[in-house]
Amino acid sequence: xxxxxxxxxxxxxxxxxxxxxxxxxxxxxxxxxxxxxxxxxxxxxxxxxxxxxxxxxxxxxxxxxxxxxxxxxxxxxxxxxxxxxxxxxxxxxxxxxxxxxxxxxxxxxxxxxxxxxxxxxxxxxxxxxxxxxxxxxxxxxxxxxxxxxxxxxxxxxxxxxxxxxxxxxxxxxxxxxxxxxxxxxxxxxxxxxxxxxxxxxxxxxxxxxxxxxxxxxxxxxxxxxxxxxxxxxxxxxxxxxxxxxxxxxxxxxxxxxxxxxxxxxxxxxxxxxxxxxxxxxxxxxxxxxxxxxxxxxxxxxxxxxxxxxxxxxxxxxxxxxxxxxxxxxxxxxxxxxxxxxxxxxxxxxxxxxxxxxxxxxxxxxxxxxxxxxxxxxxxxxxxxxxxxxxxxx
Amino acid sequence: xxxxxxxxxxxxxxxxxxxxxxxxxxxxxxxxxxxxxxxxxxxxxxxxxxxxxxxxxxxxxxxxxxxxxxxxxxxxxxxxxxxxxxxxxxxxxxxxxxxxxxxxxxxxxxxxxxxxxxxxxxxxxxxxxxxxxxxxxxxxxxxxxxxxxxxxxxxxxxxxxxxxxxxxxxxxxxxxxxxxxxxxxxxxxxxxxxxxxxxxxxxxxxxxxxxxxxxxxxxxxxxxxxxxxxxxxxxxxxxxxxxxxxxxxxxxxxxxxxxxxxxxxxxxxxxxxxxxxxxxxxxxxxxxxxxxxxxxxxxxxxxxxxxxxxxxxxxxxxxxxxxxxxxxxxxxxxxxxxxxxxxxxxxxxxxxxxxxxxxxxxxxxxxxxxxxxxxxxxxxxxxxxxxxxxxxx
Numbered sequence: 204x205x206x207x208x209x210x211x212x213x214x215x216x217x218x219x220x221x222x223x224x225x226x227x228x229x230x231x232x233x234x235x236x237x238x239x240x241x242x243x244x245x246x247x248x249x250x251x252x253x254x255x256x257x258x259x260x261x262x263x264x265x266x267x268x269x270x271x272x273x274x275x276x277x278x279x280x281x282x283x284x285x286x287x288x289x290x291x292x293x294x295x296x297x298x299x300x301x302x303x304x305x306x307x308x309x310x311x312x313x314x315x316x317x318x319x320x321x322x323x324x325x326x327x328x329x330x331x332x333x334x335x336x337x338x339x340x341x342x343x344x345x346x347x348x349x350x351x352x353x354x355x356x357x358x359x360x361x362x363x364x365x366x367x368x369x370x371x372x373x374x375x376x377x378x379x380x381x382x383x384x385x386x387x388x389x390x391x392x393x394x395x396x397x398x399x400x401x402x403x404x405x406x407x408x409x410x411x412x413x414x415x416x417x418x419x420x421x422x423x424x425x426x427x428x429x430x431x432x433x434x435x436x437x438x439x440x441x442x443x444x445x446x447x448x449x450x451x452x453x454x455x456x457x458x459x460x461x462x463x464x465x466x467x468x469x470x471x472x473x474x475x476x477x478x479x480x481x482x483x484x485x486x487x488x489x490x491x492x493x494x495x496x497x498x499x500x501x502x503x504x505x506x507x508x509x510x511x512x513x514x515x516x517x518x519x520x521x522x523x524x525x526x527x528x529x530x531x532x533x534x535x536x537x538x539x540x541x542x543x544x545x546x547x548x549x550x551x552x553x554x555x556x557x558x559x560x561x562x563x564x565x566x567x568x569x570x571x572x573x574x575x576x577x578x579x580x581x582x583x584x585x586x587x588x589x590x591x592x593x594x595x596x
Numbered sequence: 597x598x599x600x601x602x603x604x605x606x607x608x609x610x611x612x613x614x615x616x617x618x619x620x621x622x623x624x625x626x627x628x629x630x631x632x633x634x635x636x637x638x639x640x641x642x643x644x645x646x647x648x649x650x651x652x653x654x655x656x657x658x659x660x661x662x663x664x665x666x667x668x669x670x671x672x673x674x675x676x677x678x679x680x681x682x683x684x685x686x687x688x689x690x691x692x693x694x695x696x697x698x699x700x701x702x703x704x705x706x707x708x709x710x711x712x713x714x715x716x717x718x719x720x721x722x723x724x725x726x727x728x729x730x731x732x733x734x735x736x737x738x739x740x741x742x743x744x745x746x747x748x749x750x751x752x753x754x755x756x757x758x759x760x761x762x763x764x765x766x767x768x769x770x771x772x773x774x775x776x777x778x779x780x781x782x783x784x785x786x787x788x789x790x791x792x793x794x795x796x797x798x799x800x801x802x803x804x805x806x807x808x809x810x811x812x813x814x815x816x817x818x819x820x821x822x823x824x825x826x827x828x829x830x831x832x833x834x835x836x837x838x839x840x841x842x843x844x845x846x847x848x849x850x851x852x853x854x855x856x857x858x859x860x861x862x863x864x865x866x867x868x869x870x871x872x873x874x875x876x877x878x879x880x881x882x883x884x885x886x887x888x889x890x891x892x893x894x895x896x897x898x899x900x901x902x903x904x905x906x907x908x909x910x911x912x913x914x915x916x917x918x919x920x921x922x923x924x925x926x927x928x929x930x931x932x933x934x935x936x937x938x939x940x941x942x943x944x945x946x947x948x949x950x951x952x953x954x955x956x957x958x959x960x961x962x963x964x965x966x967x968x969x970x971x972x973x974x975x976x977x978x979x980x981x982x983x984x985x986x987x988x989x
Binding site: 204205206207208210211213245246247248249250251252254255258259262263265266267268271272273274275307308310311314315318319320321323324335338339342369370399400401402443445446447448460461463465468471472475476477478479480481482483484487 | 597598599600601603604606638639640641642643644645647648651652655656658659660661664665666667668700701703704707708711712713714716717728731732735762763792793794795836838839840841853854856858861864865868869870871872873874875876877880
C-alpha cells in the first residue's frame with residue numbers, strides 16, 4: 204500500500220487562514236473599529252426570485268409519484284443543456300447540446316478534467332493564479348511551468364514558442380488580476396495550442412462581468428478553438444450559485460488527441476465517476492436562463508459592477524495604479540509607496556480597518572499587489588473608499 | 597500532449613443498452629403484451645414530505661438577504677455531519693463529525709477516493725461486481741485481481757492470504773448479489789487488511805435494508821476497522837435520493853499510511869476539487885435523519901422490502917435457488933434448468949414479458965445468475981411473480 208505521495212508536495216494553504224487570524228486579532232485589540240471586508244470572493248446578494256420559485260416547484264415535483272425523478276442523465280438534463288446552447292448563441296458561438304456537460308461548479312470540473320490526461324503532460328499556468336490549477340496538477344505529479352503575468356504585460360501573458368506545454372490554463376476575466384484578454388490575444392493562444400498539439404483549459408467563470416461586446420466571453424468565439432480548448436463556466440458569480448452549485452463544461456466534439464475524442468472520454472469519465480447535478484438544482488439553473496431570470500440576475504451583476512466602479516474611480520482619483528475592475532469583479536491594485544503585499548495588508552487594516560487579499564498569496568508575481576473585490580455591500584464599499592481617500596488622499 | 601490511454605482499455609458498457617434494445621424489439625413485435633421491468637436499480641417512490649418541506653424552506657432562505665448562504669464548507673455543514681454521527685451511534689459506532697464528509701453520492705466518492713492512492717497499488721475486487729469499481733481503477737491504470745464470489749461461498753468471498761492486495765472493495769449488502777457479510781466474516785477482512793497494510797473501501801449503500809440487528813450495517817461496527825477502512829454510503833436507496841444526490845463518506849482519523857493521515861488527505865482533496873453539496877440538498881438530507889423523516893422513509897423501505905419478500909417467497913415456492921432478497925433490495929437467482937444468463941433473459945422476456953438483469957453483465961462469475969430488484973411497483977411485482985408461477989410452477 205502506497206498513498207499518493209504527491210499530496211506531501213502540496214504547499215500548505217495559509218493565505219486565508221492567516222488573513223482570518225490577523226483580522227480577529229485586530230478586532231480584539233480594536234473593539235471600537237468597524238472592519239470592512241473587501242477580500243471575499245463570495246457573493247452576498249440572495250438568489251433571484253425566479254430561481255427560488257423554480258427550485259420550490261421542482262421540490263414539489265419530487266414529492267409526487269407522477270412527477271418524481273430518479274437518476275438523471277449524468278451529463279445533465281436536455282432542458283438545461285439546450286438553455287446553455289441558446290445562451291452561447293448570443294455570443295455567436297454555436298454548440299451542440301451534447302457538447303455541454305452540466306457540472307456542480309467550475310472548480311470540480313477543472314480538477315476532474317485532469318483524469319483525461321497523461322501524467323507526463325507539461326502544464327502551463329499563469330503566475331499569479333487561482334491556486335486550484337497548481338494544486339490539482341501537483342496532486343497528479345505533473346510538471347508545471349509558469350507563464351509570467353506582470354505589470355509589463357498587463358497581467359496577460361502571451362504564448363512563448365520556446366516553451367512546449369501540453370495543457371494551458373487561461374482564466375479571463377482573470378482571478379485574481381481582473382485582466383481580460385482581447386480576441387486578438389486569445390487567437391494567438393489558440394494558434395499556439397493548435398500548432399503544438401496542446402489543449403487550453405479555459406476558465407470563464409467571470410464572463411458575465413464583461414460589458415464590452417468586442418471582448419470574448421468564451422474561447423469558442425475564437426476560430427480554431429474547438430480543436431484545442433475545453434471551457435469551464437459556473438453560475439456561482441453569474442447568478443449567486445456559490446452555495447447552490449451548478450456550472451457547465453464545454454467539450455467540443457471536434458477535440459481529439461491520440462485519435463481519441465475528448466468528448467467521448469469525458470462522457471465516460473462522468474458516467475463512471477459522477478451521477479449528475481440534483482434535479483431541483485438543474486431546474487434552478489434553467490430559471491437563470493429564462494427571460495425573467497436573466498432580468499433579475501442582471502440587476503445583481505450591475506450591483507457588483509457598480510461597486511467595482513466605486514472602487515476603481517477612487518483609485519483613479521488617488522492615482523493608485525490597478526488592473527481589472529471594469530469587466531471583472533476584481534480590482535488588482537499596485538500597493539502604494541512600493542509596499543509589499545503583506546505590508547500593505549497590515550497597513551490598511553491598522554489604519555483604515557479595511558481587509559483585502561495580499562497578491563503574493565496568488566504566486567510570487569503577485570508580490571506588491573493587492574486584490575479588492577466588489578462582492579460586498581454598497582454602503583460598506585463606499586465607506587471603505589472614503590477611508591482610502593482619507594489615508595491616501 | 598498525451599491523453600490518459602487507460603481509457604482505451606475500458607470495456608464498452610453494453611449491458612443496459614443491450615437490454616433496452618432487446619426490450620424495445622420485443623415491445624414492437626408484441627404490442628399487446630405488458631412488459632414488467634424488474635431490472636432497474638432506481639427507486640420509484642417519491643421523496644418523503646418532510647424532505648420536500650425542508651428543501652422548500654431552504655430554497656426560501658436562499659432568496660432572502662439575511663438567510664442567504666454562499667460557499668459552504670466543502671466537507672458539509674455541521675448540522676448534517678452531526679445528524680450522521682447520531683445515526684451511526686444507533687449501530688454502536690462512535691464517530692467524530694470531522695470524520696464524516698458529505699458527498700453528492702457514493703458513486704462520486706468511490707471514484708474520487710482513488711486520487712489518494714498510488715497507481716502501483718493492487719486492487720482486489722469481487723466478481724461479480726458493481727462495474728464502477730473496475731472501471732475507475734482501469735482508468736487509473738491499476739492492477740486488478742478478482743475475488744471469486746460464487747454459489748459455494750454464498751457470493752461472500754473471504755480473504756486469501758496468498759493474495760497481496762492494497763485496496764479491497766467490499767459491498768455489503770451486495771449489488772448485484774444481495775449477499776450480506778456477518779460480523780465474523782467482516783472481522784476476517786479487517787484482520788487481513790490490518791495485517792497486510794491494505795485499505796478496505798466499504799460500500800454500504802444498501803445498509804438500510806438490513807433488518808437483522810446482528811448483521812453489520814457499517815464496517816466500523818468491527819473492531820480494528822478504523823485503522824483500515826473507509827466507508828461510502830448514500831441516501832439514494834435509503835431515502836429515494838437517486839435524483840437528489842447526497843451521501844456521506846467516513847474517513848477515520850485513525851487511518852494512516854506512509855505516515856500520512858487519509859482524513860487530512862481527503863480534506864485536501866475535497867477542498868481542492870469539490871465545493872460541497874448544495875445547501876438546499878443538505879437541508880433535505882438533514883430532514884431524512886429527523887424523527888418525522890425517519891418514520892416517513894421507513895415506510896418506503898418497508899414497501900421495497902415487501903416487494904423483495906413477494907419475489908423471494910415465489911422463488912421459494914418454485915424451488916428456484918436465490919441469494920439476497922432478505923436484507924437487500926436485490927434478488928440474485930440461479931437461472932432454472934441451467935440456463936445461461938442471457939438465455940434466461942430472452943426466455944423470461946419471450947414467455948413472461950418480465951425484464952431482469954443477466955448476471956453475466958456483472959462479471960463472469962455472474963454467468964448462470966439473474967438479478968431482480970424490488971424497486972418496482974407493488975401490483976406489477978405481484979403480477980410478475982404470477983407469471984413466474986405460471987411459467988415455472
